[in-house]
Amino acid sequence: MTPQRLAVANRLTQKRGPDATEVVEKEGWTLAHNLLSITGSFTRQPFVDERADCYCLFNGEIYNWRDLAPAAGSDGEALIPLYLEHGAAFTTKLDGEFALALFDFKKNVLVLSTDAFATKPLWYAKRGSEFGLASYESALLALGFEKPTKLAANTTLVLSLADEKELSRHQVFTFDPAHQHKESVDDFLSAFSHSIAKRAKNIREKVFMGLSSGYDSGAITCELLRQKLPFKAYSILGREDQGIVRARHAFLPKVAGEILNPSYREYQRQKRLLREVCEPFFWTVREGRYAPQNILEDAATVGLGIICEKAKGAGFKIYLSGQGADEILSDYRMHGKGLTGSSSIEGEFPEDLAAIFPWRNFYEGAQKYYIAKEEHVAGAYGLETRYPYLDAALVQEFLWLTAATKNAGYKYPLQTLFEREHFPYARDVKVGFIPRKKTMGDYIARLVSGLLGTHI
CATH class of the missing domain: 3.60.20.10 (Aminohydrolase, N-terminal nucleophile (Ntn) domain)
Structure with a gap:
């Protein structure tokens, strides 16, 4: 060649x-x-x-x-x-x-x-x-x-x-969905602790993450703090529950947290940049019902790009992602009801889990799409992404929980962690990562741009 x-x-x-x-x-x-x-x-x-x-x-x-x-x-x-x-x-x-x-x-x-x-x-x-x-x-x-x-x-x-x-x-790992026998989440939380430690403890490079008001990044932050591991958490308020985000930052050492407030211009600059340097990936939520989506047009992709650019400039090289929790711990469902069109399980987790395993989002669907988003954006900045929720041993511990324990609450094992550690969270609330909440300044900027014929 x-x-x-x-x-x-x-x-x-x-x-x-x-x-x-x-x-x-x-x-x-x-x-x-x-x-x-x-x-x-x-x-x-x-x-x-x-x-x-x-x-x-x-x-x-x-x-x-x-x-x-x-x-x-x-x-x-x-x-x-x-x-x-x-x-x-x-x-x-x-x-x-x-x-x-x-x-x-x-x-x-x-x-x-x-x-x-x-x-x-x-x-x-x-x-x-x-x-x-x-x-x-x-x-x-x-x-x-x-x-x-x-x-x-x-x-x-x-x-x-x-x-x-x-x-x-x-297969690389053989999952066992047939034996839902554990009523306590203790083994799951022990596996979660080990999953965080292997990815963030005694390592050469510095770790960062995006911290929202949701369960997934919140649990990673909670466990990093519990283990006293060094890291940096970046937040973009956007449409997040600002009270929860600020309460979580109050738990962090001063140098470990930063709240970003990107302007409309910054958001658009990042969007243009990713179109130039980031690998695209297309996904259809439901074949025949929705048009294919490109990760480069996803608002969360741009928000992640802003965070990765900031972290890269500060010398961080390892990004801890919350990817996988939605797809495995809830399948985008709460109390048996779908939260988005992405859900692939009907109702709650069944008594016979093997009958539906692997559900679509376990390997494919939203899992495949959002992994691509994490990999392609972080990869565009020369950063490595690590996935605590996709640790095979941790996922197996979740599969072994009884159906009643799985269905006891929205992402019940993480709720238990928050309660035990007295960590701020909003019970039974799912907020997707949307990094920009439009302001009057945004509308003015777009109007000026249109009048002058410029691109911002």
Whole structure:
């Protein structure tokens, strides 16, 4: 592949890894990797074992890498040794958020894998004798591939390097929806504590998050404070419950919180910027009923961009996301009633959970769409997103709760955490993240813009 062709394909993907770009040619394959250095030593990719003739490209974080490969210098360096020991099944031993491609040139095998929820994107496509894979669909389209496929959540796919035909596939994590036997949320809250700790404790880079008046970011903040972990919380008041937001900021050390109030001009500038540097993604809430939505037109996308730009300028590199709580802990329902058109479960969580598992938003639907929003926006700023609510062990603890406990209240485990820690929240209130509440100044600015023929 020529450097010019690669540069065009890599335009948006390279923003995900601004620290270094490495290109290696191997037996007709061009292996290019953009590094965002977060964990361990600064190590360019691909990872290589020359004796085994294995190459590996990796995006994300493996949280149990020290247990799996104590001699490794970083999480990515653990992958090839694990593969050589366990074969393609090595992915079932990984606890993390990742996408990877492992080339075994000796056995003529290619292993592609996502984590349980495909938090890190991985696309692939075939055209004649050419095969391509990339973090972003746009990279493959730029190379001339048509209709790339996004590797599904919870999937390890094994292909032949000779013709890219599928040899096998398996799940990365096997969820158990059949045994709803735990009446107490204590094990869930213990798993939540562990999920936060593995993502924010004893790490090299600084952590930030967006703090709203809702349950999801509130619980993450509450747990970070409980564990006395350093972080920065940014809030945009917009249509939030301002009393709750300000009460939560009162819990924070002075340097740990900042309330932003972006003007109409700032909001529009960010929107234009994201159109230039952010990978688009389209989703239809309900096939046949709604037109496809582009994440770049979502108000929450722009708000996240404002927060990420602010955090990047302050030296933060790790973003803790509340993604997954709506899709798993409530499926956009409260007391059995849908809150939006996104809900995919009828009524409350049933006694026979296995009969509806996985519900649409568990892996697909809103889950897939909003993960793309988090990844694409943070990626545009060279930041890594981590997902406490999509920790597989935590999700399993929720599945094991009895139906009565799941239905005891809106996101009942988080309500319990707030009550125990005396943390401010509004019971049974769901407010989506809408960062701009229009003011008279906004209308005046738009009017002036129209009169002068300018764009703001």
